Amino acid sequence: MTGRHRSGGHRVAVTGIGVKSPAGNDLEEAYTTVLKAEGTAASLAGWLVEQDHPVHFGCLVPPFDLEAYLTRRETRQIDRTTQLLLCAAADAVADARLPADLPPERVGAQIGTGIGGLPSMEAVTLSHGDRPREMPVHTVPRTMANSPACRLAMRYGYQGACTTYSSACASGTTAVGEAARKIRYGELDVAVAGGVDSAVTTVVVGAFARMRAMSTRNAEPELASRPFDVDRDGFVMGEGAAVLVLERMDSARTRGARVYGEIAGYADTCDASHIVAPREDGETAARCMRQAIADAGLRPADIGHVNAHGTSTLLNDRAEARAVDRCFAGQPPPLTAVKGVTGHLIGGSGALEAALALLCAERGLVPPIANLRASAESDLVDLVVAAPRTVPTAPVLSNSFGFGGQNACLVLVPEG
Known part of the structure; x- marks a missing residue:
């Protein structure tokens, strides 16, 4: 099955994927880890415990050879956020095997981030806040939220639209969706x-903990992220980057590119009700899902499974379950949520989950939700538990919802 846009335009192929995530540093490794449904959160005792921090665990990207991607000078000039993005992008671009003669003005960099340069600003404030005359010379470019996108464009000479999207935890999904729109309508x-x-x-973890948004299971971090579980007590902070190379389907076919699938539908809405809490009835999130599915020229019954936002917070998981129930009129397809494994990558989560969702749809195997034992939402949604579930090859709906009531949904159609 292939999606067809109601409004016409070019079809959008995914021809390259790069991942730097707590689940693994390439797509296959991340996919295998997610299928095992084992949490990757671990204690960060070296610094958070010493500060009597309320939360002292998180999901970090496993070590990899940074020098294989960046020179030492680049590493000094850019912060970890941009480092992770450039490394994931390098893998995605290599995977896509893009032609060397692409017109640079027809290629764009479209990146989402929810936190941006805040961690770098935090670090420089703590180290040099009382010595402003000694601020590191690279402070401003390291802390700019648009640095990842701009550094990406500079590295490859892309002169098309270079845009940074910040829609909280929906940022990665927004970036992929808006990039697809630019290709669909001929801008790129x-x-x-x-x-x-x-x-x-x-500071970031402390601020979220102060809101009571984070799990405090310090004694068992690997069990802390538990989307839709009745005993969930908050999300687990993670880090990471995921990058997809998108291009016109006709061009990809002509050059014989490997096509993972298609970005067939995209929509975004806003709850416009509360700065941090989702709308309880899930109506605007459900409308976002319906619009994304319609944008793909599909019906809800055509969706093979749902990759949920699934943060492991009480209000968000409940609202999302209600939204899915509304969208699918009480007959939802199987639903999974990978944050039980990866934690919450904030702006990186939507892009990673879209990539994993597409691979799951292609292979017809949906991962179980990590740490899910019992759920108050099981009467609303068909949760995948205990073991991977085999499903027919079909389009997948990938959801992302963020503070400010930001909703973004993608419909991805696997190749073949």
Whole structure:
């Protein structure tokens, strides 16, 4: 099955994927880890415990060879957020095998981030806040929220639209969706799109903990992120980046590119009700899902499974379950949520989850939700538990919802 846009335009292929995540540093590794449904959160005792921090665990990207991607000079000039983005992008671009003669003005960089340069600003404030005359010379470019997108464009010479999207936890999904729109309507031929954040820091984690949004299971971090579980007590902060190379389907076919699938539908809405809490009835989130599905030229019954936002917070999971129930009129397809494994990558989560959702749809295997034992939402949604579930090859709906009531949904159609 392939999606067809009601409004016409070019079809949008996914021809490259790069991942730097707590679940693994390439797509296959991340996919295998997610299928095992084992949490990756671990204690960060080296610094958070010493500060008597209320939360001292998180999900970090496993070590990898940074020098294989960046020179030492680049590493000094850019912060970890941009480092992760550039490394994931390098893998995605290599995977896509883009032609060397692409017109640079027809290629864009489209990146989402929810936190942006805040961790770098936090670090420099703590180290040099009382010595402003000694501020590191690279402070401003390291802390600019648009640095990841601009550094990406500079590295490859992309002169098309270079845009940074910040829609809280929906940022990565927004970036991929808006990039697809630019290709669909002829503004770009190719877009390197994705999301990134690296926010496992003292101030950021402390601020979310103060809101009581984070799990405090310090004694068992690997069990802390439990989307839709009846005993969930908050999300787990993670870090990471995921990047997708998008291009016109006809061009990808002509050059014989490997096509993972298609970005067939996208929509975004706003609850416009509360700065941090979702709308309880899920209506605007459900409308976002319906619009994304319609944008793909599909019906809800055509969706093979749902990759939920699934933060492991009480209000968000409940609202999302109600939204899915509304969208699918009480007959939802299987639903999974990978944050039980990866934690919440904030701006990076939507792009990572879209990539994983597409691979799951292609292979017909939906991962179980980690740490899910019992759920108060099981009467509303068909939760995948205990073991991977085999499903027919079909389009997948990937959801992202963020503070400010930001909703963004993608419909991805696997190749073949």
